[in-house]
Amino acid sequence: MTTSVTSIGLRGLEGYKVIVEVQIIPGRESVSLIGLPEASVKESKDRVMATLYANNCSFPGKKIIINLSPSEQKKNIPIFDLAMAIGLMKEMHYIQHEIPVNTAFLGALSLTGEIKSVKGMLPAILAAKKQNIKILYLPCIEDLPFTNIDGIELRFVRTLNDVLQSLSGKRIPNPSTMNLTKTSPQIIHYDKDFQYIIGHHQTKRALEIAAAGAHNVLLIGPPGSGKSLLSESLPSILPPLSNESQFDVMSIYQLAGVSQANPTQVPFRAPHHSSSSVSLIGGSSIPKPGEVSLAHHGVLFLDEMAEFPRRTLDMLRQPIETGKVTISRAATTVVYPSRFILIGAMNPCPCGYLGDRSHYCTCTPKQINTYQNRISGPILDRIDVILELKPVLLHGDSNEKVETSSVIRNRVIASRARQYKRYQGEFLNSSVPIERLVVGTTLQTDQKQMLQKWSASYQWSSRVQMKVLRLARTISNLSGDDKITNSALWEAMSLRRRKVVSSKSLGAR
Ligand SMILES: Nc1ncnc2c1ncn2[C@@H]1O[C@H](COP(=O)(O)OP(=O)(O)OP(=O)(O)O)[C@@H](O)[C@H]1O
Ligand SMILES: [Mg+2]
Numbered sequence: 001m002t003t004s005v006t007s008i009g010l011r012g013l014e015g016y017k018v019i020v021e022v023q024i025i026p027g028r029e030s031v032s033l034i035g036l037p038e039a040s041v042k043e044s045k046d047r048v049m050a051t052l053y054a055n056n057c058s059f060p061g062k063k064i065i066i067n068l069s070p071s072e073q074k075k076n077i078p079i080f081d082l083a084m085a086i087g088l089m090k091e092m093h094y095i096q097h098e099i100p101v102n103t104a105f106l107g108a109l110s111l112t113g114e115i116k117s118v119k120g121m122l123p124a125i126l127a128a129k130k131q132n133i134k135i136l137y138l139p140c141i142e143d144l145p146f147t148n149i150d151g152i153e154l155r156f157v158r159t160l161n162d163v164l165q166s167l168s169g170k171r172i173p174n175p176s177t178m179n180l181t182k183t184s185p186q187i188i189h190y191d192k193d194f195q196y197i198i199g200h201h202q203t204k205r206a207l208e209i210a211a212a213g214a215h216n217v218l219l220i221g222p223p224g225s226g227k228s229l230l231s232e233s234l235p236s237i238l239p240p241l242s243n244e245s246q247f248d249v250m251s252i253y254q255l256a257g258v259s260q261a262n263p264t265q266v267p268f269r270a271p272h273h274s275s276s277s278v279s280l281i282g283g284s285s286i287p288k289p290g291e292v293s294l295a296h297h298g299v300l301f302l303d304e305m306a307e308f309p310r311r312t313l314d315m316l317r318q319p320i321e322t323g324k325v326t327i328s329r330a331a332t333t334v335v336y337p338s339r340f341i342l343i344g345a346m347n348p349c350p351c352g353y354l355g356d357r358s359h360y361c362t363c364t365p366k367q368i369n370t371y372q373n374r375i376s377g378p379i380l381d382r383i384d385v386i387l388e389l390k391p392v393l394l395h396g397d398s399n400e401k402v403e404t405s406s407v408i409r410n411r412v413i414a415s416r417a418r419q420y421k422r423y424q425g426e427f428l429n430s431s432v433p434i435e436r437l438v439v440g441t442t443l444q445t446d447q448k449q450m451l452q453k454w455s456a457s458y459q460w461s462s463r464v465q466m467k468v469l470r471l472a473r474t475i476s477n478l479s480g481d482d483k484i485t486n487s488a489l490w491e492a493m494s495l496r497r498r499k500v501v502s503s504k505s506l507g508a509r
Helices: 044-054 081-091 121-130 160-167 201-213 227-237 243-256 277-281 310-314 317-322 365-372 377-381 405-423 445-458 462-478 486-496 503-507
Strands: 002-011 014-025 030-034 063-069 103-105 135-139 153-157 217-220 299-302 324-328 333-337 341-346 385-388
Touching: 002 081, 002 121, 014 081, 014 121, 030 044, 044 081, 063 081, 081 103, 081 160, 121 135, 121 243, 153 160, 201 217, 201 227, 201 341, 201 385, 201 405, 201 462, 217 227, 227 299, 227 341, 227 405, 243 333, 277 310, 310 377, 317 324, 317 377, 385 486, 405 462, 445 462, 445 486, 462 486
Parallel strands: 002 103, 030 063, 103 135, 135 153, 217 341, 217 385, 299 341
Antiparallel strands: 002 014, 014 063, 324 333
């Protein structure tokens, strides 16, 4: 006879059912674990045997075969210990009761029978729901953001003995008495706030538009002009994460083994320009999420963007375009989500002062060219807003209108709500499929002519023209207009007008 017990495996963030099959056949006393277990899963065998021994089980003196199905999929997290132990005990008749259908078991075991959490437990729990599991046995996880999910009964267990008692119909302690943290809305604190940024009205407005429609931005300016300050302030005007987005983000952080200060806050990732392509995109032999996925639902800030190796930057093309990154390794191919707002900051040339009125640029045209060419055409093509910054007088206009980030954030939230309503789903203007974008976005004849004229003079690709339309949609949306207005189209075109360095700046040398 064979006993089958269900567990959940992970391929990136995506979960799949793993059936742990246990069979005892005549032969020399031994245990074989098959079904492509990686090193950490192979060790499960000894943990399970030690736990059963500690729980007074005596072995049959025959050959035990444990198969992890589907057998062609590599298993790389030791989450199947509990399912293996239950399967073995059932096969050896230490468990008399039937295991209810659609029940799954998650968790690693200690040698004494305690059930432990492993990396990736949260995505596995969420995957169990998608896989139509109705009862899930899992370890007590201190930082789990919920103690119940609709449609699935979570049975938190501390030891193998708890599971045996529960299977025999006895009640196990209620999770609320187990000191698990419940989702409590945490107060979001931002280090940077727009109210403390002096001047830069046009850039602030552009960042508001970028936040509303999730458009990518490139800021170019001399040293000390406020590029990093503005970029680091962007999260403060973004809406807080929804519950689903929080779970996505927490799952990615868990898989990457990165700690997260506040799960409700939008992720802000600022990798250094010396970062390797693996740390940026994700990878290693068991592919882990990289910075592009850690920035999912948030912001990826590339400070000193021109200092990143061109090859590394070019790897961003797929994640920016598709909102996901596919990592293929010999053993497996995984897909991680990577929908973020890209914000890049760079100087216009190696010395930094090209086009600056108060400093003389010391770079040669060749140096400037080489510097600018570090950002390839395809990457620039994927940027919606390009802004040139000039230093502002910090003690200039004392009567300027100051807005806090929370005021701007409220406008962004309202604009996003209008976009969700318009597209009848969680789509934003920057990434909504074209067929949905164009519904009700027909430009008038004079608007088409204006766009054609600008496209010809700035040599915009079809992608950039589409980006301008998307930007115009967001600008109209922010002002509550249903149609694309002339002023919105004009503003959108002027936000994309600049090349990396305008001919005007070059002329100023
Ligand atoms: N508009 C501004 N309002 C308030 N403070 C500012 C502003 N611009 C710059 N600063 C101050 O100047 C500091 C330097 O600005 P920031 O680091 O943003 O410059 P940068 O453009 O990124 O320069 P670099 O090219 O050298 O990286 C900031 O920490 C901030 O204190
Ligand atoms: Mg900077």
